[in-house]
Amino acid sequence: MSEYLLEMKDVSKAFPGVQALSHAQLQLKPGHVHALMGENGAGKSTLMKCMFGIYKMDQGQILIDGQPVTIKDPIDALSKGIAMVHQELQPIPARTIGENIFLGRYPIKKLLGFIPTVDHDKMYKDTDALLKKVKLPFDSKQLVGSLSTSQMQLVEIAKAVSANCRVLILDEPTSSLTQNEVDSLFDIINDLRKDGVAIVYISHKMDEILKISDEVTIMRDGQYVGTWEASELTTTSIITKMVGRELTNLFPKRENVPGEVVFQVEDFTSINPKSFRHVSFNIRKGEILGVGGLVGAQRTELMEGIFGIRSHISGRVLLNGKELKINRPKDAIDHGVAMLTESRRTSGIMGVLSVADNISISSLKKYLDYGICINSSKVEALVQDNVRKMNIKTPSSKTLIQSLSGGNQQKVIIGRWLANDPDVLILDEPTRGIDVGAKYEIYCIIAELAKQGKSILMITSEMGELLGMSDRIMVMCDGRCTGFIDGDKATQQNVMELATKFE
């Protein structure tokens, strides 16, 4: 019999353009809490999704009790005793807690001896027993939609517990929990530990990790760095192990000279108390301000708030000393603020429209004849100008944008914003999902824009990009701005320290 309940050996997984995992490994002991740590994109979630059968491994082996197994899909994983609480919750708000917990495995009784119906009595009785066991003060018939996000998260955890699992994966379980809720979660974890369940705990919060876990495995760039006893580690030693690498990305030389302050944001606070609050910063003409932080630091939400996509309850935005009233993206655009949104697919491209339509959509008013008729040759000139300047590879301006590669789509959207000649350009993950060559081209475009005197706010989750491209770095953690670092003084260590400065 193996000493490990579950082992993953030599796991590799590639996505188009990215090697997400290469020769990663993990060993879980029964009754132990195993923390899995690494930067954004280190491959933690990918490894867990391989274990849970959401992704298929390209290479590697999973052993349970020393016996090799294959896990086809999440249902298969559940039947083998593996349960997972996802980073993004997917409850059904309009149904009760009981129905959510037993979704897909409702207890059945035979009505009149032959008509199969859902046994509601048993379902709610079992749910109540479960809620009592994990010490949650809810009624099983309460609607999930009436719970707060953190309460939903606890219910999700209860659901995973109810599956009588032997391995429980918790992916950032405390990201929306209050301290009291974290304590009750730790009580649940300790009970499970006594029952011999192996727990994988993914989190960025150092103090939690050091408090709850027995072992820590650290990953970096999809590779296994090592496993240590939690008692051997400190916050500093974990950060060093997480980031300890040379930067492999190459960045263009920047010739921009930051000038006077042009754009100020003061005390910006979201309408949602869990999101950004009291954030103030400014940016100078021709400056690239990098915005760093972990996933969930509310960086995107902040920028979307400034741009008018999300609502804020307090705070001011000033451009050249003049306060802007921004209620919707159109207001921001009219004032010379542009934003490349994070998700190209959901809020960037209009897939069934042509490259020309996609580039010109936000600046069409500039190309009108007699105030009504769009001058096609002016639009075509705009397209050709962008195609040449940014080296967009497209067969023609009439080609549908959905048939271009991700990098070329991104350049088209950048072109859309440049057509408006904005003073401030917000870029949210400008190189996400783009291959290395196109990345470099986009870096060159960003450097050139800064040189022209545009102020650039760049959110990025790639440490190399953040350090390599920023004149100054603003770091956020959990909705707050935790500090600024000058570009030449920034290191992976001091950025990570600010990024993990939880309250």
Next chain:
Amino acid sequence: MAASLDKENNKSVISRILATAKSNPIVVLLVLVSIVVGFTTQNFFSWGNLGNLVSNTAIRFLIALGVSGCLITKGTDLSAGRQVGLAACIAGVLIQRGDYTGRLYKSFPEMNMWVVLLIVLAIGAFIGFVNGWIISRLKVPPFITTLGTQTIVYGFCLVFTDAQPIGGFQQVYTRLITGRIGNVSGFYLPYLLFVALIFGALFWFLYNKTTHGKYMYAIGGNEVAAEVSGVNTKNTLLRIYIIAGVMYALAGYLLAAKSGGASASMGQGYELEAIAGCTIGGVSTTGGIGRVTGVLVGVLVFELLKIVLQFLGVNPYYNYVVQGLVIVVAVALDIRKYIAKK
């Protein structure tokens, strides 16, 4: 790259037609069926039949143009048919001859047909505004909104006409609308053809050359992206439904004259014919795709189908069955195209 461009330009006309045919199988099928029926039945290829087809298509085309904007933005307009009916009834009542004994509202003065046209169009714009306002501001799905207004409009129409048929129009009205150019050995061109062509050209301009048109396609392509790009999505949607309302009103005004009478049941089911015509003509229900020429072809083919069924001597009640089938098949084929691309 250059080579592929040349290749695209050098494509022969035949290969282009073949490519179009391949992506519009239902159009090809219906045209083939018409040709076969044409050669196997008598009088199918006649000037009279052609004129009939053109007049019918013209009015349906105006309605389909109206609904096409709703479809391109992933919406729909189920109130189209009832709006046509209301416009026909209002036009009919206001245009009744002063000496006609069956006048519905005897206190109304005899009105000039052009004044009536303006009144009818204004009412159409108002109903469109209500639809568009509910959809763009209250965010009620277009399907539900227009399902509601469909019934409301029908109700008002019944109240207004007291469910009575309306006749006795001023002759100048019926003569002008049903007028035609030329009568050389049976060949003629109805005025309605020119109305349709003028509005087709206007819509082509609107869809291809104005910011409104570009914004409409952008909303259909990706509403979030359009909003983020600074498109005033609310006002664009509002305009689309107002324009649609005006088109239905125009169609109703013409239809009353063409039929020489009006009743509350007029226009019933026209919304489905219009939606079917658009879909057959390549307006995608997944949004962002659709051309004016496609709408014209779609409506024409659909009208052709109706005449074919008539010539085949099919029980007219079966028309509904066939029309329903064509709609579902056209949408299914369109969706398949979209799935294949993914």
